[in-house]
Amino acid sequence: MECVLELRGVSKHYPSHRAVSGVSLALARGEFFSLLGPSGCGKTTTLRMVAGFETPTEGQVLLNGEDISQYKPYQRNVSTVFQNYALFPHLTVQQNVEFGLRRRPGNHYAQRAIQALELVQLLGKEARRPNEISGGERQRVALARSLVLAPDVLLLDEPLSALDPNLRKQVRAELKSIQRRVGITFLFVTHDQEEALSLSDRLGVMNAGELQQMGTPEEIYLRPRTRFVAAFLGEVNWIDGIGVRPEATRIAKEPPVERPARPATVVQSTFLGNCIHVEARLPNEQPVLAEVSRLGEGFRAGDPVYVWWEPADELVFQ
């Protein structure tokens, strides 16, 4: 594995608080890596230290093995797609894409800008101003403006959060397909676990400035190392200290054969279209959520039921 970006014990301390504490990670070339966490967890600060907008208090940022911690943003071959896209309002779409090209040696600016706009399917809009195109199109201009520079790492700061939900899924798919085609390393910051799980080759979960766990989406979701990671990636039923995901929680009106099960009472059943959420309560008042297929048996409030799960589905913490 060729390592393109490495963070070694990177911390950022402000007078009032510690935004990032001792984050270490390494990105392979061509990888799609996400930093996932709630707002204020330090993920954006981490991204900004890679971009060069912030200088680490401790630790090093290495790009292709070179320590770039003290380099200015314009000295680093990384590029950022900002949350609000930060397109230059006084320039056309094409001039925006050419902006970075004109700041470095080379030629054929126009041709390369057009190629980048073709990649993000924006041909025909090159003469427009940012305020004359839609939010989704602006996002793609921002992407093209960075991609055209062939950065070692593309940094994306919650680039989908400004889009409306319908568009978000579509853009998500486009983003992944573009990343595969260009083969550029993506460092993607998000608070949306669905985005992180569906897009990433690997992801890291951050909380309170610390990187809590790194791994593939399956590893993180199925084998979370801490309760925080487990809870942040999806719903968890906490039953006597054991964590079980709702979709791994079985529920039935008859007890299963040869398996211990707990009796419970249905509180509510919610139809969600593709599945049904059944909320039940154990005798000790602990709530349990089970996600069941709408093709299976139906439940109503007050139904006496049994809940159980496979031992392999238990979330175990160290």
Next chain:
Amino acid sequence: MNRLRAWFLAPTWTVMAVLFLGPLAIILAYSLLTRGAYGGLSSPWTPESYQRLVDPIYLTILWRSFWIAGLSTLICLLLGFPLALFISRSGPRKNLYLSLVILPFWTSFLIRTYAWMFLLRDTGLVNTFLQKIGVIHSPLSLLYNNFAVILGLVYGYLPFMVLPLYATLERLDQNLLEAAADLGAKPWATLTRVILPLCEPGMRAGTILVFIPCLGAYLTPDLLGGGKSVMIGNLIQNQFTTARDWPFGSAVSLALMAVVMTLLLALARRDAEDLL
């Protein structure tokens, strides 16, 4: 709804009609009358005052007013932009610096102009100091010339340039500056390619706010120019006082207004084109 609108607009319309349109109509009438023997006005109606405007003497004054006002505005822009940029980057000290910019308004413009006379005259602070330290042997003539007038105008109107520039810079999306650096722009390129173009509305506003009062200034050229650097404002003042030629004074006033209106309309048209 329309009645409510009429009620809300009524005070403004009244003020405009009584204090602006009325006097303007009076000045227009004055400008078309003949001067009285001892000042004042008399018949008949005549466009003669307007015909006198093209006299080379007055064209020289008009030209001088334009270049002095233009140069003062340019200097204000060159001094004001770095200052506004600095203030907009000063974090919590912004408000302190802004109050320092408007601090001179706390005293009368007249007193401040007199203060400049004390500084600039032959026995003033500047000349005394330079002679004491031996840089010069005889006093420099700093007062009663174009230099003194421009200095006074720049001093007086600099805040009107700084404030709109500051407002524009303050509203500038900081992400745009980060994006520029991120794309490889060094600080100078960020300044010239991003900050300056986006500051254009502020520069235009500041230019209008400084150029127009400079063009019509009469106190500064009167006191610091000492009658040697006559501007159009002094010309108008003279017609109403010593020259006792109200019709001509009115004609010059209206001509100045027409020029300013033309300039403003040209700028407004550019704004409209920018929006298209």
